[in-house]
Amino acid sequence: MAKEEGKQGITVKKSQDISEWYTQVIQKAEMVEYTGVSGCMIFRPRAYAIWEKLMAFFDKEIKKTGVQNTYFPLLIPENLLKREAEHVEGFAPEVAWVTQGGNTPLNERLAIRPTSETVMYEAFSKWIKSHRDLPLKINQWVNVIRWEFKHPVPFLRGREFLWQEGHTAFANKQEAEKEVLAILELYRQVFEENLAVPVIKGRKSENEKFAGADFSTSVETLTPSGKAVQAATSHHLGQRFAKSFNIAYLDEKGEKQHPYQNSWGFSTRSIGAMILYHGDDKGLVIPPKVAPLHVVIVPILFDDSKARVIKKAKDIADVLRSKDISVYVDDRDHYTAGWKFNEWELKGACIRVEIGPKDIEKKQAVAVRRDIGAKTFVPLDTLPEYLAEQLETMQKDMFTKAKNFLTENTVHVSTWTDFVKAIKEKKLIYAPWCCTAECAEKIKEKTEGAKCLTLPFELEHPVGDCVQCDKKAAAIALFAKSY
Numbered sequence: 084m085a086k087e088e089g090k091q092g093i094t095v096k097k098s099q100d101i102s103e104w105y106t107q108v109i110q111k112a113e114m115v116e117y118t119g120v121s122g123c124m125i126f127r128p129r130a131y132a133i134w135e136k137l138m139a140f141f142d143k144e145i146k147k148t149g150v151q152n153t154y155f156p157l158l159i160p161e162n163l164l165k166r167e168a169e170h171v172e173g174f175a176p177e178v179a180w181v182t183q184g185g186n187t188p189l190n191e192r193l194a195i196r197p198t199s200e201t202v203m204y205e206a207f208s209k210w211i212k213s214h215r216d217l218p219l220k221i222n223q224w225v226n227v228i229r230w231e232f233k234h235p236v237p238f239l240r241g242r243e244f245l246w247q248e249g250h251t252a253f254a255n256k257q258e259a260e261k262e263v264l265a266i267l268e269l270y271r272q273v274f275e276e277n278l279a280v281p282v283i284k285g286r287k288s289e290n291e292k293f294a295g296a297d298f299s300t301s302v303e304t305l306t307p308s309g310k311a312v313q314a315a316t317s318h319h320l321g322q323r324f325a326k327s328f329n330i331a332y333l334d335e336k337g338e339k340q341h342p343y344q345n346s347w348g349f350s351t352r353s354i355g356a357m358i359l360y361h362g363d364d365k366g367l368v369i370p371p372k373v374a375p376l377h378v379v380i381v382p383i384l385f386d387d388s389k390a391r392v393i394k395k396a397k398d399i400a401d402v403l404r405s406k407d408i409s410v411y412v413d414d415r416d417h418y419t420a421g422w423k424f425n426e427w428e429l430k431g432a433c434i435r436v437e438i439g440p441k442d443i444e445k446k447q448a449v450a451v452r453r454d455i456g457a458k459t460f461v462p463l464d465t466l467p468e469y470l471a472e473q474l475e476t477m478q479k480d481m482f483t484k485a486k487n488f489l490t491e492n493t494v495h496v497s498t499w500t501d502f503v504k505a506i507k508e509k510k511l512i513y514a515p516w517c518c519t520a521e522c523a524e525k526i527k528e529k530t531e532g533a534k535c536l537t538l539p540f541e542l543e544h545p546v547g548d549c550v551q552c553d554k555k556a557a558a559i560a561l562f563a564k565s566y
C-alpha cells in the first residue's frame with residue numbers, strides 16, 4: 084500500500100531554516116540530483132521543463148528583434164581568452180582548463196567557456212566587413228563553467244549552469260544603448276511575468292560593472308532567504324572589444340569604423356529564485372506560466388466504481404489538453420488519494436482536481452489551488468473554463484504576493500546605524516552612496532558581505548551624504564547581502 088508518509092514530505096519549516104528547506108524541497112520534488120562533482124548537478128525533467136518554458140518565451144522575444152541563434156565551441160584557447168586582458172583579469176581564478184588530450188599534454192591550455200565574448204568576437208572580426216553586415220545579433224543557449232570556491236547552492240551558485248548569452252554589434256551607439264534597455268525589459272518580463280518574481284532594474288556601479296563594459300545594467304531581487312540575487316545583466320560594451328579583436332567595417336563613406344557592442348545573459352539561477360520565492364512548507368509552488376504541470380486529477384477510487392471514475396477523469400483531461408492546460412491523471416492504485424495529494428503539493432502541480440463517484444452523481448469536482456489551498460466545488464460543465472481562469476488568477480496572485488514580500492522587506496535609510504540594523508534584518512536597502520570602490524570595500528567589511536547590487540533607475544538623484552562615509556552621495560544605491 085502507500086509508502087511511509089514521513090519520508091515523503093519536507094521535515095523543516097521554510098520560516099525555521101530556509102536553506103535546509105530549500106535543499107530538501109529541490110531533492111524531494113525531483114528538481115535536482117547531485118553528482119560526484121561539487122557544483123555540477125543534474126537538472127531533472129521537472130526543473131528542465133521550467134527552463135524550457137523560459138527559453139521558449141525569451142527565444143521568441145529576441146527573434147522578433149532579429150537575433151539569431153548559433154553555437155560556438157566549448158573550448159577556448161588560452162591566448163584568445165587573454166586577448167582582452169582587462170575583462171578576464173578578475174575572473175581568472177574561476178576559469179577551468181583542459182590541459183591534456185588522453186595522456187598527451189596540450190601545447191596550449193584550453194579554457195572551458197566561462198562566457199563567450201572572446202571566441203565570438205574573433206569570429207565577428209571575420210563576419211563584419213561592411214556597414215551592411217550590421218547590426219549583427221547573435222545568441223546561444225549553452226552551458227558554462229565557472230570554478231566557484233564558495234559553497235554551492237543548486238541553481239543559485241554552481242560551477243556549471245545553463246544560460247543564454249546574447250552578443251550584438253551595431254553601427255550606431257544610440258541603437259546599441261537602446262537595445263541594452265530593451266533586453267533588460269525582456270528580463271523583467273522573464274522574472275515578473277513568467278516566474279512571478281519581482282525585480283528592480285538599475286545600472287551597476289563602476290566597481291560592480293562588467294570590466295569589459297562601458298556600462299552594465301541588471302535586474303535584481305531579494306529572495307525570502309534574505310539574500311539578493313542578480314537575476315540578469317545587459318551590458319553596453321562600447322568599442323573596447325571591437326578595438327582589441329579588430330572588428331571593423333567600412334561605413335557608407337568608405338571610412339573604417341568600429342561597431343558598438345552589447346552582451347546580455349540570464350541563467351538557470353532564475354529557477355532558484357523562483358523556488359525560494361514561492362515554495363511553502365508543503366513544497367514547491369510554481370507559477371502556471373512556467374509550471375511543468377497545471378492540473379493533476381486525482382480520481383477517488385473504490386472497487387465498484389473505479390473504471391467509471393477513471394474514465395470520467397480521462398475525459399476531463401482530454402478537454403483540458405485541448406485548451407492548452409497540461410494535465411496528468413494520477414490513477415496509480417498503489418498509493419492512497421491522501422498520499423497523492425501530498426506528492427503533488429510537494430511537486431507544485433498548480434491545481435488539484437479530485438473526483439469520486441459521489442461527485443460524478445452530483446456532476447461536480449473538487450478543485451484545490453496550490454498557492455492558496457482552498458477547496459472549491461465546481462460544476463463539471465464549467466470546469467475547464469474555471470481552471471483556465473484560476474490558472475490566470477494564480478499567476479497574478481503569486482506575483483502580487485511576491486511583490487508585497489519585496490515591498491515589506493525594503494527600507495530606505497540615510498544613517499549608518501539604520502543601515503547596519505537593516506542588514507541584520509536581511510532587508511533590501513536603498514541608501515545614498517558615494518559610489519566609490521574604497522567605500523564599497525568598507526561596507527563589505529563592516530557588514531560581513533553586503534554590497535551595492537545596482538543603482539536603481541527610478542532613484543537616480545541623490546540628496547545629502549553617503550550613508551557610510553563623509554563624501555557626497557552620487558546616487559541612491561540598492562544594498563543587500565547576496566548569493
Ligand code: 87F
Nearest residue numbers: 174177178197198248293316346347348
Ligand atoms: C568568469 C571567467 C572568465 C563573468 C567570468 O554578463 C570570464 C568571465 O567575463 C566573464 N565571469 N564574466 C562576465 C560575463 C559578461 C557577460 N557575458 C555574456 C554577461 C552576459 C552574457
